[in-house]
Amino acid sequence: MGRSIKSIAHAHLVQPFLDLHRFFVESGKKVGLIFVVITAGVYFLQGFRDYALGDGIVWMFEEEFKLTPAEITNVDSTINIPWNIKMIYGLIFDSFPIFHRHDQPYLFLAAGMQFLGFLGIAIPSFSSTSGAATGFFFLFSMGIAASDVLADAMIVKKAKILGKAGGADFQTLCWISLQFGVLIGTPVSSTIVGDGSGARSLYAYVYTVSSGLVFIAAFFLTEKPSKVKTGPKFLFNQIRILLKAALFDMKIFLPILWILLNGAVIADMSTPMALWKRQEINISPAVQGYLSMGGTISAIVGMALYARYFKETPFRKILFWTQFLLTIVSFFDIMLVKRWNVAIGLPDLPFLFGGRVITYAISYLQQIPFLVMAAQLCPDGIEATFFATLMSCSNGGGNIARKWSALLIDALGMTPRKVDGKRVVNFQNLELGLWISLGGVALGGLLVFILIPNTAHIFPEKEAREAELEASEAAEKGEKSEKI
Template identity: 25%
Template sequence: MILLCFVFLQVSRTNSFAFSRNSRVLRLKDLSRIEVHLQRFVVLEAKESAIEDEEILLINQEEKEETKSDLNMEKDLVIVVFLVYFLQGALSLARLATNYYLKDDLQVSAAEVAALQGLFVAPWTVKPIFGFLSDTIPLWGYRRKSYLAISGVVGCLSFVAMSMWSSSQTIFVFTNIVSAAAVAFADVVADSVVVERSRNDDTAAFLQSVSWGSRYVGSIGASLLSGAALRNFGAKGCWLATAPLPLLVAVAAFAIREEPLSSVETKKTENASSLRAEAQGQLSKLWSALTSDQVLRPAVFIFLWQATPTCASAFFYFSTGATADGGLGFDPEFVGRASALGNVAGFLGIASYNAFFSKTRLSTIIGTTSALSAIVGCLPLVLIYHWNRDYLGLPDKFFAIGDGVVQSALGEVGFIPVLVLASKVCPPGIEGSLFAALMSIFNLGGIVSQELGALLTSFFGVTSNDFTNLAPLITLCSLSSLLPILVLDWVKRAEIVGTGDDDDSAVKAVAHNLSTENDHNDIIPKQESLAPSINGTSTRRRNKVE
């Protein structure tokens, strides 16, 4: 029995050892299999990761090539935009020469100069018509480059004619109007091309920055050079020096990448009945919008805000008049430098609005700036009565520069809310056409402002050598800026109707566009207001008369 138990134990140990050895062998085999599977999985993951990396690399390369292609596509547009808006700024050279030529050579009175300046900017009131022609009536198979080239050539010839035959006042006035029409038409075409080619926000912001920057570069540079150029070359030399600038726009027009219209499309667009139907439909929509309460009252306010009289021409005569006649005797070089500083101050005014006032109610800003403009507009009285010398000990030039800087900055802060108001009241579907119509109404108000100023200047008897009644003229014109406040409730009602996210977006959009590039090029491209400055312009309202 004992022997049997011993044998059983030995057999059990032997079997247990064999089983454990077999188990270890099996575990080793399983581990090797698992290791093989893991290695295969790692290899597959590495291959998939490499494929994904290659795909990402290809996508990045495609995006870079597409971006590079877009940049190459937009180079022609950038050149055109830069030249068109640089031209608008560089016209400061011709404007200063025009003011001095009217005053010194043609011996035109201050009242007549104010009236003529209103005529000079009349083409800016019909920009929607220019846009309609460019959109619907192609020339030689093109809608844009053909009109841009013609505008450049006409602008060049008008300045050449101005420099050669300006001794006749009739020819001089006509050539000024033609040159303004050429610049306005080029502006319309450039705006149209920018809208067509701005496929995304980045492209639009970049093009706006180019246009805004080029205009300021042209304006500041021309203002700095205008005085010396006028002294060395005379008014005719300044006009002749300006003539090549529109011609550059004409040459650049041929670089625009525009597909020519087919003969079928050309015939369709030239069909009189289709044009008539399209024009009637668009005019019907515009008329319905303009006559609605939501748009009509803000439109009237915009007109009244701009239409109050200006005495800029009268003060220009006083600033540049001989000291023996009671004037300040400022020379052209100083006037040009003061204008350049005013442009810089205007830019800072736009930046400050964008930074500090973009969320403030429109009615609050418009009412506040109108009240401040009435006060600032009276500051020239200090120069008229020489209080700056007697009580402050400040030279006339120093005080005049400070006055101009304050007016320019305040002018831009008060001007942007008017643009925002115009953009807010435009209903969907006809935003572009209605905004252009509102800006034409705005520009028409600028012409009315000039003509009213001319009548008041004549009534008060302010001439090139008689400034006896200049003080009451300035006071009356400055206080007239308070008149639109009487209908400020119309702006408040428009704010109530437009309250919401869209309202805030409109404010931010206009402020951003003006701080990176003024998107609202339907407006006459220089400032004009009730408050006069020494270069013959006023600086509370935007109006392209210098």
């Protein structure tokens, strides 16, 4: 019995760290340890500053510029546009190298945009109006999106050296790095923001400095000059291949349509819900940040559950059931607004914490097969650009939802007014907005049956060929080592 407990503890607590150490050593030998650290670091910093493109927008534009929930949702949509055009960055980076290099010079430019954007927000005289602030938010959002595309592209290029298993390990490392960035950055950011008035301090002392780290990291990135002939002809050929694959191959087109629609049909009630929690039940931005930290931990658990139990589950099955569970979990916000949790003896904080943990675990249990499916959809030769296109469709769907949700929020009358000298928002129709949002989640689940294949592999014959090639290469290496 003692051995059994010891072996279980070793497998779950010690072995993951041993595997991580093994991956660092092996990948460091193949592609360079500095490259591994820089790539993981870019993802970590992206997660660390995740608050800037989420709750940070809500609190700054509500507290300082006194915008309505609908106006904040519209601003959020504008700021996220750079994430909807990630494929354009990929096409530019691939087609127009700077000094014959595709990665390092553009990483410098991305870091510069991040730094200037954060600096503009940090200095009040530069961003004294909501329009100017939106412009600086847009600039650093573009910088972060560009560095994200570069990191993805670098991983795709190195994946061929690392092999299929090594490439998967690299992706896992980067996603875990991102989640650890969120885990550390969210409580730090929310504590500095406080009741909503410390947003500029956050951008000045934390985000501006952290964007400088990306610039420093670019100095240590080594890249050999490219010998591939690029330019306008190369660009147009890439676009032709991309459009042909995306629009005329039904195995690719239908999942892309689901990726877009699944985000577009769900009403975005995040801004009014965040303001409702502060106004009606006194949940401050700092407390909401700590609730998100609990959700991030459960997100890591969700990713581990997929890797351990569900990686061979058909896409249709796992995407439908996770969407079904998310539909049920969406009802938690309605329960909170109706105060049913209090009626059954559940205090707000434990109820919010439990709901956040469950939502994040299910969301990331769905996120990993979604990414696996997206990676399988990418045609040979334009993997990085096509993956960026798929992520653009996913982000674009969410942005479409923000645009029509802003109109919905206005139509539902969620506008501020003065009551006893205080600025109070009318949340009388918030429940209806939440029901509409829940309906969108359910619709996304139904669309799975129409648009998602009932397999765990989009192109099984292609994977079989790749596995056969890897096996033959491994056999050749084995024979060579025996001769030596």
